[in-house]
Amino acid sequence: MSTRDALLADLRALRRIWPLLGVSRRRLAVAVAWGTLALSAAVGLAAVSAWLIARASQMPPVLDLTIAVVAVRALGIGRGLFRYLDRLASHDVALRGAAHLRERLYSALAHGRTDAVATLRRGEVLRRWGADVDDVGDLVVRAVVPALVALVVSLVAVGIVGALSPLAGLVLAACLLLAGLGAPLLAARAVRAAELDGAAQRGRVAAQAMTVLDGAAELRVGGRLDPLLGELADAEDALRRTRDRAARPAALAQGVTAAATGLAVVAALAIGAAQLAAGSLAPVELAVVVLTPLAAFEGVGMLAGASVHAVRAADAARRLTDLLDRARRPATGAADPAVGAPAVVAAGLAVGWPGREPLLRGLDLTLAPGRAVAVVGPNGSGKTTLLLTLAGLLPPAAGEVRIGGVPSTALADGAPSVVTMTAEDAHVFDTTILENLRVARGDVTEDEAREVLALAGLGAFLDRLPDGLDTVVGAGGACISGGERRRLLVARALLSPAPLLLLDEPDEHLDPETAERLLQDVLALREAGRGVLLVTHRGAASLAAADDVVDLGAVAAAPGVVPMLERSA
Amino acid sequence: MAKPLDPALLRSVRSARSTVLATAALVVAQTAALVVAALLLARALGRLVEGSAAWSEVAGEALGVLVALAVRAALTTATEWRAHRGATRVVAEMRDATLRHVARLGPRWLEAHRAEVATLVTRGLDALEPYLVRYLPQLLQTALLTPAILVVIATQDLLSAATLAITLPLIPVFMWLIGLATERTTRRRLAAQQRLDARVLDLVAGLGTLRALGRARGTVARVRELADAERRGTMSTLRVAFLSGAALELLATLSVAVVAVGVGLRLVTGEVGLVTGLAVLVLAPEVLAPLRHVGTHFHASADGVAAVERCLDILREPVPVAGTADLGPVEEVEWDGVDVLPPGRTLPAPAGLHGRVRRGGITVLRGPSGAGKTSAALALLGLLAPDAGVVRLRVGDRRLDLRDVDLAAWHAQVAWVPQHPVLEPGTLREVALAGVDADDEALRGAAERSGFAEVVAALPLGWDTPVGGRARGLSAGQRQRLATTRALLSPARFLVLDEPTAHLDSASSAQVLRLVTEAARDGVGVLVLTHAPELVAAADEVVTVAAGAAEPLAAEVLA
């Protein structure tokens, strides 16, 4: 890709992300206005004080200087004040943009494909969410506002100087153009490759740091901590080298700006001197023509940095749009529409993962209130896949699943009001026990919570907790034991408003007696008018008590109606 | 926070010291160039305006100005370049030290602080860079150069120097006030950021669950609230920081204006010459420029400082088990009356645990869920310190308290499969081999023993099959065996398996039994935490774990 194409691609990426920032034009205009006033005040201060000193040296009556004296003070105050307002306004725009973008991002993930972030390491997710969004948001403060301000202020400065000496104004304009256009382009071109590498390396650093953090104990015992920290150090080294590579041209661009300043001042001096000699410029005006440029470059001086930032923001924007694209899914169907009688009926069902052979074919199955079905079968035989399909969360490979009479493919995310699935590795949120239960239903009362926890076999556990229902369970249930976590998941499933429950391995990580009791309690739900389908590797007694046993293995070794199954090769 | 330059930071991060010194040196040179340029410019311009010289007479000075400004530009560049170099190194060192220490603090500490540390190591510490690249040089400039330029001005015009000097004592006062005002808001903001980050990572990890319960949509509003809270928090920090910055800047600009006016009025009376006046005019802003910039960069630096201080606090946390004694080949490990009190709980789990794991033997820990089996294993691994009792290692005929020995040497002899192993996304080979020095041969051998080989054999891409985080793409039982494979990769004298048959069908469970008995036969000491009757039956020693103040339980030694 040529540099020009690359920069155009950057612009496209930024154009695509810009609407997601929801930047209000009015706020942006206000920020630019304050910024312009602040820098104009600085330029004015330079011009007026130059005039003041030069004029004063001619020993005029003091009254001649009064206006300038007042102006100097006012501009001094104005500069600080406007600058404060500018910073407040532009940061406000940037932060609003970032918050807006975060919301859009999360909303896309929440509504989009569930596996959008599956292949991303946690650190990378955090990086996109954090630094990338910040980078895009900062575009306002670090690139857009400075660029607009620089433009206006440059015009002001050229106007002041040009009014006194058109030629000096012209030279100043040329120098400003060099610094304001040449330096940023030079910087953007030179650092682009390094910036992109750097972003990738930064991502790697974040991901690696999170990996170390998440697996600290395991890594340490397994002797893998040092090698991984070594990899992290390598990534940081690579990052440092890249930054060095980027820093040189960026610094050079700064140098161009500084050189342009010097050039403008000295050229003004030379031109002014000539015009002074020719009598077309007054001595006092000479001071203004020479000293104003000193302040005029503050605006364009920021542009080299701004262009580098724009390159970085464009790269972040690409990563974010990539994530948004990944999360996008075709609008399949309605979200939990009103459906008929609560039942899940599978007919001629084949389940499997897209792009793979179906795991099983020709399954007929009905789950209705008052019934309990057990699913057994060896590892990898497709039990979990079957549950996902029955819940409407995975499209059937063939055949049909009707949930409340509606084909599952017509539903966006299954029909949680009819049937909910509790995955074997369902997530426990880093909040209190009560709030974790309320994930199933927002209005769960404390008494309901206690009751259902007791049913799941956590009554004694709860009684021993000093904070009771307000005990925080830690990220992924890290602060409770494996068996406690499992029973919490069962309790949560029981609280869901759906009459039909699909439970994946509710009895793992439990001692046989507790497990058996739990399964019996779950099966007893059918008396209360709920339908239960559960997957288990053990629990012979519960298998006997189930109405149906679906065996996905070769042998069906249980009573009840065993559906005809044809295992795919 | 009120300390502008944290001595603890300098002590603990070596590279920061050289960065700060190098920056200081460059900054001095930079200002020298600036003073030269200003004086020359004043001379040239002053004489031109007075009409006392023609262009040809001042051309040399003009050239001098050009050269001095070029030198200054080069030095500015170098300063920035150098500072950022040091900065990346400091950030890297800080990140490394924090992660290392956090790993040593053990799972119990980490569980309570994971969110905070995650934000610190992924984005918090990066804010250190503006602190080192922008803020610190400006601070040094204020300390070193402001007085120096003041002296130069004094040689030109004493009264202007005096005017400027009056403002100087205000600087430390302001710095202190700024620090005070920003400290609280910055902390609050960091906390809000951590809350948001942690919450979103948690929600994103749980999206599948939320979706299955039909609750994913409901969380968007909550995230919006949190994002908004973060924005408001940041904004209030900025408001304070900007206000204090503005105060400094205003002070600076005003005193320049006062000097300019003062010089102007004295020019009228002929007290000072034009060249002097111009020199003072050009130099005066430079005296206070660093000060203005300190104000400007203060908010960026405040974040960095808050992050570093938090890291330094973390580094000061005492490590639970931190012995140094050498360790030979361990023959036996035992719990002697071990109690572990989980944080925030009233009853220990386990309580009064006695038991041992011998090389060549199989010990099974069993007991109801929540009795403290996993905690007992963590204590045995030295990842948490028992609240009562000791874990002892027998080496030859020495008996060593685990708290005294070098844990790394102990870990080198143990392989451990936790109850919920952490699995990163990647290909199966990458997941299994991350951080392990083993070849494909060893990998196949380990997979054979764990029973994962048959899973791989059934996959079209074999070991190159990509899986997501938590081995998404594998079934629960397949994932369990993958984790076991990984632990079997390095030879160990002890093997600790936490619920190895969870999620496994009967054939795979039988494979685990085979693995365990074979390992014991090969002289490995095996500890299995399990509920599976077949494993209990194969044990040489069954230890029943109990929580709370239950009656003491003796180890029943079978066969």
Ligand SMILES: Nc1ncnc2c1ncn2[C@@H]1O[C@H](COP(=O)(O)OP(=O)(O)OP(=O)(O)O)[C@@H](O)[C@H]1O
């Ligand atoms: N997200 C996925 N994408 C592709 N393939 C998958 C995915 N999840 C699982 N599989 C594959 O589908 C097959 C069936 O997996 P499933 O999880 O349904 O098995 P299972 O019967 O629940 O096994 P287990 O008893 O181990 O939980 C396995 O071979 C697995 O590797």
Ligand SMILES: Nc1ncnc2c1ncn2[C@@H]1O[C@H](COP(=O)(O)OP(=O)(O)OP(=O)(O)O)[C@@H](O)[C@H]1O
């Ligand atoms: N980080 C923690 N903070 C607070 N309490 C904890 C923490 N980790 C574990 N606990 C508590 O300590 C007790 C023992 O937990 P542990 O994980 O050792 O049990 P376990 O015997 O392994 O149970 P399981 O068979 O269910 O895995 C449990 O009640 C648990 O809630």
Ligand SMILES: [Mg+2]
């Ligand atoms: Mg499964």
Ligand SMILES: [Mg+2]
């Ligand atoms: Mg456990």
